[in-house]
Amino acid sequence: MKRYAGFIALGLLSLAALWFSQEKPVPSGSPNDRQTQASSQPAGRAQPDTARRDAGKNSAPQGTGFDFYVLSLSWSPAFCASSEGAGNRQQCGSDRRYGFVVHGLWPQNENGYPEFCQSREPDRVPDAIGRSMFDIMPSMGLIGHQWRKHGSCSGLSQKDYFSATRAAFAAVRLPETIASGTRAATLSADAIETAFTDANPGLSKRGISISCDGRRLEEVRICLNRDLTFRDCPELDRRGCRAGSTEIIPIR
Structure with a gap:
């Protein structure tokens, strides 16, 4: 062994x-x-796109002293085709190709609206704030006027008011068929409203109004709560354009 x-x-x-x-x-x-x-990774953690979207909800500064907002979106090609826009080189110069831009974010009451309110802020909007808005409000004249007439009634500082304006613009999804502006189109005001309500769940036709200049699409106005969620506003809706056909000028 x-x-x-x-x-x-x-x-x-x-x-x-x-x-x-x-x-x-x-x-x-x-x-x-x-x-x-x-x-x-922790269970239920949001994916990056979802996290960014959720982080933006209701994060804008909330104003005081009014009931709700109207976000007015101007169709820039129509403005630039008007006598008023012809001389506006910041918005309507030969190298400018804007579609929907922000005309203003307007504090409203259930009956009527405030304007040109007393504020501790200066009347003039500094270039540093104004020019940061040029991608969606492409004119210092427009920015200054909107602050004096409407922003001063928001209960917000200039910085916070324009932050809220940007957040309101971001809260609305622009329907690509209209916002692309690739060619001239003719739609009824009701069809334009439908395009916006289809693109924005929670937005109803009682919370949107179309403004026309003759037969041209001029503006789209959307009602928002102070936390920038959609709401109805029958008074504004009643004043909307009801043209059977509305011309949408293309972006040139």
Whole structure:
């Protein structure tokens, strides 16, 4: 028996060496490692796009002293085709190709609206604030007038009022079929309202109004609560354009 003990021990050592040589660590970043990292994320965590969307909800400064807002979106090609817009080089210069821009964010009451209110803020809007809005309000004259007439009645500072204006614009999804402005189109005011309500769940036709300049689409006005959620506003809706056909000038 002693004769075979050495051979048995040698065989066991060989088997052990072979077993250890086959056990290799999983490299960092391998599919198994990445799967483990992904599964370690907290349950229910929002994906990046969802997180950004949720973070923006109701995050805008909320005004005081009025009941709701009207967000007025001007169709820039129609404005630039008018006698008033012809001389506005900031918005209507040859290299400007705006579609819907913000005319204003207007504090409203259930009956009537305030305007040109007393404010601790200066009448003039500093260039640093105004020019930061040029992608959606492309004129310092427009920005200054909107602050003096409407923003001063919001209960907000200039900085917060224009932050709320940007958030209100971002809260509305523009229907691509109209907002692209690739070619001239003729639609009824009701069809334009339908395009907006279809693109914006929660927005009803009682909360939107179309403004026309003759037969041209001039503005789309949308009612928002102070937290920038959609709401109805029958008084505004009754004043809307009811043209059977509305011309939408293309972006040139």
